[in-house]
Amino acid sequence: MLSYLLFIATVGGIYGLLALSLNLIWGGAGMVNLGLAGFFAVGAYASALLTTAGHAPIAVGWLAALVAGGVAGLVVTLSTTRLREDYLAIVTLGFAEVVRLLAANEIWLTRGSDGISGIPGPWKAALGPAFNAVYFLIVVAALAVVFFVVRRIDRSPYGRALRAIREDAQVAQVAGKPVLRFKTEAFALSAAIAGLAGALYGHFTSYIAPDLFLPLITVYIFLAVASGGTGRPAGALVGAYLVMTLLESSRFLVEWIPGVTAVQRAALKELLIAVALILVLRLKPSGVLPERIPPAPHQAR
Amino acid sequence: MRAWRPALRQGMILLQALVNGLVSGTLLAVPAIGFTAMFAVLRFPNFSVSGVATLGAFAGYLAYGAGLQMAGSLAVAFAVAGAAGLLFDKVAHLPLVKQGALPAAIASIATGLVLENVVRLGFGNEPRGYDRPIARDIYLGEIRVSPQQLETMALALALMLAVFAALAFTRIGKAMRASADNPELAALKGIRPERIAMMASFVGMGLVGVGGMLLGLDSSIDPLTGTRILLSIFAAAVLGGLGSAPGAVLGAFLIGVAEELSVLVVGSQYRAAVGFVAILIVLSLRPRGLLGERAF
Amino acid sequence: MKRIHIGRRAALAGGVAAFASPAVLRAQSDPIKLATLTPLTGAGGSYGPTMAKVAASVVEEVNKAGGVLGRKVVLVSEDDQTSPEPAVRAARKLIDVDKVVAIMGTWASSVTTAVAPLCWESKTFLCTVSGADSITQLPHQGFLIRTQPNSTLQVSRVGEFILSLGAKKVFTMIPQTPFTQATFDILNAVLPKGGATHQSLIYDDKKTTYRTEVDQALRASPDVILANGYTPDSIVLLKDLYRAGFKGKILGFAYSINQKLIDQIGQPEVVEGVYTFAPSPAEGSAAYEKVKAAVGSANPDPYTCQVYDHTNMVLMSMAFAKDASGTAIKDNIRKVTQGGGKTVDNAVDGIKAIAAGEKIDYTGASGPCDFDDKGDILDCKFRYEQIKSGKFTVVKIA
Numbered sequence: 001m002l003s004y005l006l007f008i009a010t011v012g013g014i015y016g017l018l019a020l021s022l023n024l025i026w027g028g029a030g031m032v033n034l035g036l037a038g039f040f041a042v043g044a045y046a047s048a049l050l051t052t053a054g055h056a057p058i059a060v061g062w063l064a065a066l067v068a069g070g071v072a073g074l075v076v077t078l079s080t081t082r083l084r085e086d087y088l089a090i091v092t093l094g095f096a097e098v099v100r101l102l103a104a105n106e107i108w109l110t111r112g113s114d115g116i117s118g119i120p121g122p123w124k125a126a127l128g129p130a131f132n133a134v135y136f137l138i139v140v141a142a143l144a145v146v147f148f149v150v151r152r153i154d155r156s157p158y159g160r161a162l163r164a165i166r167e168d169a170q171v172a173q174v175a176g177k178p179v180l181r182f183k184t185e186a187f188a189l190s191a192a193i194a195g196l197a198g199a200l201y202g203h204f205t206s207y208i209a210p211d212l213f214l215p216l217i218t219v220y221i222f223l224a225v226a227s228g229g230t231g232r233p234a235g236a237l238v239g240a241y242l243v244m245t246l247l248e249s250s251r252f253l254v255e256w257i258p259g260v261t262a263v264q265r266a267a268l269k270e271l272l273i274a275v276a277l278i279l280v281l282r283l284k285p286s287g288v289l290p291e292r293i294p295p296a297p298h299q300a301r
Numbered sequence: 302m303r304a305w306r307p308a309l310r311q312g313m314i315l316l317q318a319l320v321n322g323l324v325s326g327t328l329l330a331v332p333a334i335g336f337t338a339m340f341a342v343l344r345f346p347n348f349s350v351s352g353v354a355t356l357g358a359f360a361g362y363l364a365y366g367a368g369l370q371m372a373g374s375l376a377v378a379f380a381v382a383g384a385a386g387l388l389f390d391k392v393a394h395l396p397l398v399k400q401g402a403l404p405a406a407i408a409s410i411a412t413g414l415v416l417e418n419v420v421r422l423g424f425g426n427e428p429r430g431y432d433r434p435i436a437r438d439i440y441l442g443e444i445r446v447s448p449q450q451l452e453t454m455a456l457a458l459a460l461m462l463a464v465f466a467a468l469a470f471t472r473i474g475k476a477m478r479a480s481a482d483n484p485e486l487a488a489l490k491g492i493r494p495e496r497i498a499m500m501a502s503f504v505g506m507g508l509v510g511v512g513g514m515l516l517g518l519d520s521s522i523d524p525l526t527g528t529r530i531l532l533s534i535f536a537a538a539v540l541g542g543l544g545s546a547p548g549a550v551l552g553a554f555l556i557g558v559a560e561e562l563s564v565l566v567v568g569s570q571y572r573a574a575v576g577f578v579a580i581l582i583v584l585s586l587r588p589r590g591l592l593g594e595r596a597f
Numbered sequence: 598m599k600r601i602h603i604g605r606r607a608a609l610a611g612g613v614a615a616f617a618s619p620a621v622l623r624a625q626s627d628p629i630k631l632a633t634l635t636p637l638t639g640a641g642g643s644y645g646p647t648m649a650k651v652a653a654s655v656v657e658e659v660n661k662a663g664g665v666l667g668r669k670v671v672l673v674s675e676d677d678q679t680s681p682e683p684a685v686r687a688a689r690k691l692i693d694v695d696k697v698v699a700i701m702g703t704w705a706s707s708v709t710t711a712v713a714p715l716c717w718e719s720k721t722f723l724c725t726v727s728g729a730d731s732i733t734q735l736p737h738q739g740f741l742i743r744t745q746p747n748s749t750l751q752v753s754r755v756g757e758f759i760l761s762l763g764a765k766k767v768f769t770m771i772p773q774t775p776f777t778q779a780t781f782d783i784l785n786a787v788l789p790k791g792g793a794t795h796q797s798l799i800y801d802d803k804k805t806t807y808r809t810e811v812d813q814a815l816r817a818s819p820d821v822i823l824a825n826g827y828t829p830d831s832i833v834l835l836k837d838l839y840r841a842g843f844k845g846k847i848l849g850f851a852y853s854i855n856q857k858l859i860d861q862i863g864q865p866e867v868v869e870g871v872y873t874f875a876p877s878p879a880e881g882s883a884a885y886e887k888v889k890a891a892v893g894s895a896n897p898d899p900y901t902c903q904v905y906d907h908t909n910m911v912l913m914s915m916a917f918a919k920d921a922s923g924t925a926i927k928d929n930i931r932k933v934t935q936g937g938g939k940t941v942d943n944a945v946d947g948i949k950a951i952a953a954g955e956k957i958d959y960t961g962a963s964g965p966c967d968f969d970d971k972g973d974i975l976d977c978k979f980r981y982e983q984i985k986s987g988k989f990t991v992v993k994i995a
Contacts, residue, residue, distance in 0.1 A: 003693055032403050034410070086346045086402045087584055090535050093348075094577035097532055105570040105773070105801075112773050114707040115681050118714040207685045207711055219414060222407055262638055262676055267421035267524075274414035278393050281408050285400070317812060426638070428805070428829060435864050438840050445812075447840055520805035520833065529805075564809045570801045 006132045012244035013139035014201050018217070019224040019236035020143075020150050021193035027231035028159065029186050030166030032089045035076065036194055036221055038096030041103060041213035043069045043195025044202040048116045049109070051203075058122050062199045069195020073188040096215060103210040115209025119202050135204055142200060143237070146193055150233045162186055163231070216270065220247070223277040229287030238288055246276060313443045318561040324450045326557025327457045328515050329530065333537035333549040334464060335508030339386075341481040341544035342501035345402040348409040349389060350509045350534055352416025354527030357382035357510020358517040359420050365431055375456065375511055382510020383503040385416065390502040413527075421524040428521035453515045460511060461550065464504075468546065473500060481544065509534075529573070533560070536576030540583050542590025551591060555579075628671040629664075629921040631656065631911060632697040633904065634687055634712065639679030640827035641704045643857050647892045648702045648726075648904040649674040654891035655908040655944060662945045665916050673697060679704065679827075681711035688712045692719045698915075698923050701907040703727060704900060706775040709743075716740055722926040724907035726900045729775035733971040739927045742910075742972040744903040744963050746876050746979075748776040749783060754979050755848070755874055756787030759821055762846055762872075764788075767795045768819035770810060770834065772802035772826050780825060802830040807837045815841055824849040828858050839867040851875035851982065852900075856989070865987040876963075877980035877994050878902040884942040884962035899963060906961030910934055913947040913959065934959045935967045 018036060025031040033039075043065035051061040076095050103110045110116065122138070124131050153159045164172040165179055173179045202208045220243050228239020250272045254265045280287070336350050361378035369377065389412045397405040438445040468474040480487040480497040488494055513527055537556045541548025560575045583590060633652045635645035656672045664670055673695050677684035684703070691697045692715060699722040703709040706729035713732065716723040717740040725732065725743045728751055733743065759767055767788055771777050781797055788795045796817050800810045811834070814822060824834055824847055831853045838847065851873040859868055878899045879885050888897045888905045911926055913933040918925035933947065938956025941947040950957050959966055964977040981992040 030403075032407070086406060087539075087588070089403065089406050090346060090539065091577075091580060091584065094532055094535070094580055098574050098577050101571060101574055105568075107773055113681070114710055114775055117681075117685075117711045205685065205689075206714065207681070209682050209711070211680065211682050215410075216414070219410060222410075226407075261425070262678070263425050264422050267418040271415060271418040271422070274411040274418065277411040278408055278415070281397060281404055281411075282393065285404065314812075314816075318809075321808060428832075430861075432863070435836050435839055435862075435867055437842050440842075445841065447808075517805075526805075561809070568799075569804070569809055 003129075003132055006136050008244055008248055010132070010136045010139050010204060011201075012241050013136070013143050014197050014204070015220060015224060015244060016143055016237045016240035017139075017146060017197035017200070018194055018221045019228065019240040020146050020233055021190045021197065022221050022225050023230065023233060023236040024150055024153070024193070025186050025190045026225060027236070028154070028166065029162040029183055030085065031183060031187060032085060033092050033187070033190065034089050034215075034218055035092030035094075035096035035099075036218040037213045037215055038092070038099035039069045039072055039191040039194035040198040040201070040217060041096075041099050041208075041210070042072045043198030044208050044213070045103060045110055045116070045198075046195065047199035048119045048202045048208055051120055052116060052118060058120060058203060061203070062196060065195045065199030066192045067195075069198070070188045070192035072195070073191025074184065076191070077184045077187045093215070096213070096218065100210050100213055103213070110210070113210055115207055115212075116202075117207045119206045119208065121203050121206060139200055139204075142196065146196075147233055147237065154233060158182070216273075219273060219277060223273060223280065225287075226277065226285065227280045227287050229289035230285075232287075232289050235287050235289040242288070243273070246273065314565065315562075317444050318565055319558060320444055320446060322558030322561035323554065324446070324454055324557070325560065326554035327454045328512065329533055329537055329557055330550045330553035331457050331460060331515060332509040332512030332530070332534050333541075333553045334461065334546050335505040335512070336534050337538040337541070337544055337549040338477075338481075338508075338546055339501050339505035340538070342477065342497060342505075343390065343395065343398065345394065345398055345405040345409070346535070346543075347390075347394065347505075348406060348531070349386075349394075349413035349416065350506075351527035351531040352413035352420075353382050353385055353506050353509045354513030354516075354530065355420050355522070355524060356385055356416050356513070356527075357507075358513035358522040358526050359424060360510065361514035362429060362431060362517070362522060371456070375514060378510045378514040379507040382513070383507030386502045386506025386509070387499060390498070395498065417524050417528065424524070426523060428523040430521045431518055433518065447519070449519045453518050457512075457515055460508070464508065465546070477501065532573050532576035532580075536579045539580050540590055542592040545590065545592045548590055548592035626668060628669045629666075629915065630671050630673060630695055630697040631908070632673045632675065632691045632695065632700045633702045634675050634677050634684060634691065634700050634708075635702040635904070636679040636704050636708075637676035639677075640829055641679040641852075643828070643855065644704060644852070644898055644900045645676065645679075645702075647894070647897065647901045648704075651888055651891050651897075651901050651905045652701060652908045655905060655912070659912055659944050659948065662948070665912055665948065666919060666921060668921065670912065677703065677705075677708050677712075679708065681705075681707045684708040685711050685715065688715050692716070692721055697721065698921055699724065699911045699926055701725075701911065702900070702904045706732060710735070710775055713737055713741055716923075720923040720927075722911065722923040722930075724904075724911065726903045730779050731775050733973050737972065739970075739972075740923060742930065742968050744906055744961075744966060744974055745899075746977050747973050748779040750977075751874075751876065751979075752776075752780050752783040753787055755823070756784050756791075758872075758874060758981060759823070759848060760788065760791035760793060762821060762848075764793050764821040764846070766817065766819045767793050767821045767823065768814045768817050769795065769797035769823040769825060770800060770807075770814055771797065771823075772830060773799055784823075800826070800830070800834075802826055804830070805833060807834050808841075810834075811837045811841045811843070815843060820845040822847050824854070826853060828853045828855065832858055832861050835867055835871070836862060846870065846872065848872040848874065851980070852898075854984075859984065859987055868984045868987070871984045872992070873982045873984070873989070875899055875980050875982075877978040878963050879961070879965075879978075880994075882942065882960070882962065884960070887943060888962045897962075902962035906959075906963050906966055909942075909944040909947065909961065910959055910966065912944040913941075913951065913957070916944075916948045916951045931968060933957055 046068035047061035047065040050056040050064050104113050127134055224239035224243045225236050227242050229235025250269045254268050339347050357378040360381035361374040364374040364377035393408045393412050394405045397408050436448050438447045476492045477497055480492055537552035538549050541552030560572050563575045633649045635648040636642055637645040653672050656670045660669055675687040701724040703725045706727040709725045709727040709732050713735050717737045723741045726745045728745045728748050730748045784795050854873045876899050888902050914926040914929040915921045917933050918929040936956045936958050938958050940960055941957050947957050967975045980994045982989045983992050
């Protein structure tokens with residue numbers, strides 16, 4: 001039972017990282033990233049390939065995941081940030097789909113739909129059964145670091161500028177803020193965090209495959225950020241664990257319903273999440289933890 | 302002497318790709334018109350078209366299996382899809398449009414998932430066929446086309462003509478165009494925006510549902526039928542100019558042919574990527590699309 | 598010092614014995630846990646349920662005869678959905694939560710490739726029916742055996758059969774799988790020796806239409822097409838080949854071109870004359886008859902026969918080793934399958950013989966079940982059939 005709870009807590013932490021990533025740009029700059037699953041995949045594959053075929057140490061793999069995610073984020077925003085938010089939505093959605101296609105078809109690189117198995121875990125053989133607990137602590141550490149970074153950004157003038165862009169990009173531009181550069185930087189950082197989350201996931205489960213990176217993950221994270229409280233890093237974390245709780249309790253709930261097949265159970269779970277997202281958006285769009293806008297610092301007289 | 306043979310061969314291969322592309326483009330045009338029309342009137346990209354296309358395909362499947370002929374089944378697909386569109390727009394999407402196009406778009410992703418899983422609940426993941434007779438293809442020289450393809454193409458064309466005629470000649474059609482063009486002015490002239498919105502939801506999604514069914518007629522349907530064509534629908538609409546129905550048709554043909562030609566170059570696995578690349582190119586070079594962002 | 602020790606020990610023993618005995622008894626009556634991980638849904642969904650069923654029937658018989666090492670055997674059955682990702686999750690649950698000592702019946706090669714590292718890392722024994730060569734080449738340290746002939750053996754026989762049909766131009770259409778490259782390599786070697794050319798293409802097995810792929814294949818004017826996918830895509834492919842008016846011979850593997858495919862296609866003309874090929878179970882043997890009875894079918898598929906063998910071999914290995922663990926199975930399985938003793942074809946007889954101190958040699962429902970040190974079987978027979986008027990007719994078993 002304990003190992004099950006640890007597993008849930010660890011995956012929840014990884015989702016928390018993704019939620020922080022989304023919160024940075026959606027809650028922060030009002031940009032939507034429907035391609036979260038794509039950046040998640042990029043990081044996971046980068047790290048997995050480097051550490052299996054490339055025999056690189058795990059830390060190098062994780063660093064590469066950060067960089068790969070960031071670079072991918074830059075690539076996506078290059079042609080789209082000056083355009084409207086709904087175009088960005090479509091482009092990021094398409095990006096995630098293309099990443100999945102590449103992962104599934106460039107067999108020479110990614111082993112296709114067979115996936116990459118045997119991804120090493122840090123000190124896995126030495127730790128034995130304690131591995132799960134230690135990995136959980138690693139995820140918590142990563143969460144703490146990212147949370148700290150994101151919160152600093154949130155409270156800094158940079159964060160205020162991002163929020164200004166979210167509220168009204170034109171005004172922000174008129175006020176002299178380099179809108180395009182800020183948006184690009186924020187998106188790249190957000191994508192880098194998503195990439196790191198992907199690497200952490202791969203090394204935890206030891207196996208990744210294209211079918212793991214479905215748009216469904218993106219919906220989970222949107223639900224996490226929306227329900228936890230947009231624009232607030234703590235909200236993103238709360239939301240991530242809310243979603244995990246919903247996911248796992250729905251697994252048990254659904255087992256109680258008699259006469260359903262495995263496929264129907266899976267469908268009911270997805271249905272639950274989708275309906276939850278609609279309800280949250282409609283009924284409590286600000287989420288559990290309302291946004292706290294820190295006041296601007298006093299100007300020295 | 303026979304040096305022209307290989308060139309003729311290449312020419313035939315290209316021609317076949319063109320023919321296949323025209324067929325798939327015609328089928329793609331139907332949901333693309335629906336999507337772009339909804340965008341013009343309701344002002345947000347509705348990602349649930351994937352789920353609605355699947356819903357329409359399965360509704361038509363049930364009707365066909367129950368004994369309704371082609372016309373009746375298509376009508377059922379249209380009605381069920383349109384009703385679903387109306388319901389979800391009213392309950393989930395439109396209330397959010399006040400907050401912006403984004404929250405509504407995100408909600409539409411969720412509703413698309415809801416529809417996909419409702420279908421999955423009822424029918425499972427196994428692909429199903431419409432129980433149409435499997436017939437040999439017709440050969441026109443070296444080019445082959447199936448009788449089924451011709452039939453679905455004819456149906457799609459007829460439907461599109463009907464839609465354009467309605468938009469041009471009926472009162473409600475003209476009202477919709479006016480409202481999409483300039484909502485405030487239209488409202489002043491007594492055209493009720495809620496009525497127009499409902500019309501757009503119903504007809505737009507109805508077209509998407511019929512599109513799903515037409516696609517499935519030739520092959521098979523499963524819960525992911527609509528999701529597979531989502532990117533292509535967007536690409537067609539964006540390429541033609543979001544909000545322009547003739548643009549959607551033009552975009553659909555271009556995307557259809559581009560996808561078929563791409564198969565010759567990069568292999569059939571990357572078909573879906575063509576839509577994405579097309580969107581990127583359009584948004585970088587000519588964001589308004591080919592026919593501009595005018596309504597209808 | 599020692600005295601105090603003994604004294605303490607005696608006290609401890611006395612005190613603990615009071616409520617330790619139930620614990621000791623409990624340990625001895627702790628059930629041995631085995632698992633099947635078969636495709637109950639997905640592309641292999643027509644085989645998974647019977648595979649799990651035959652394992653359950655063997656376990657039931659053995660339990661009735663007293664279990665293994667005085668312990669009851671419990672079977673846990675999970676669905677791998679014929680897909681690596683759900684399979685890995687299910688395997689983790691079996692290994693971490695259920696703590697099984699052996700997993701049996703993984704079907705799709707991609708599933709086995711994904712699950713195998715989890716098994717050898719946790720010293721859980723894996724019995725598979727997957728055919729891809731790469732599987733036994735994994736560093737499984739002996740924790741893996743497979744009862745299915747590997748791709749090299751299978752594809753060589755397929756190539757020979759195609760040549761026997763008089764083929765001159767062969768075209769292979771296959772999705773991306775762990776055995777795709779091996780298939781190309783072996784056919785490229787075997788076919789030219791018989792005077793035939795070979796071309797191929799790889800298709801995406803999730804598509805709803807294959808017109809373009811069929812066009813590409815027909816451009817090569819083949820007289821034989823090898824349709825080497827799974828059932829769902831083979832259904833679409835055969836329909837599209839028919840629509841294109843292909844007049845040559847079509848050959849496929851029996852695991853995908855099966856009765857379910859014929860029923861789903863619905864029109865006999867579409868599948869008329871299609872050849873199928875499969876490793877053949879040991880028909881006529883007593884073990885085969887037992888499988889027939891256990892699953893209630895006159896024609897159990899080869900995978901079900903193999904899982905029957907998996908279950909028997911695993912149980913007998915544990916009895917022989919007097920230890921129920923993955924390592925024990927790994928170290929002792931060949932002693933019961935090719936131990937050079939009395940021939941047995943089921944675990945109940947085998948366990949009795951082991952208890953009596955005899956050497957045994959297991960021969961099962963899928964064949965002689967003798968393994969090399971990489972886990973591959975040494976030999977088996979193959980069955981060639983052809984569809985006539987919507988029914989399978991045997992061409993030869995060789």
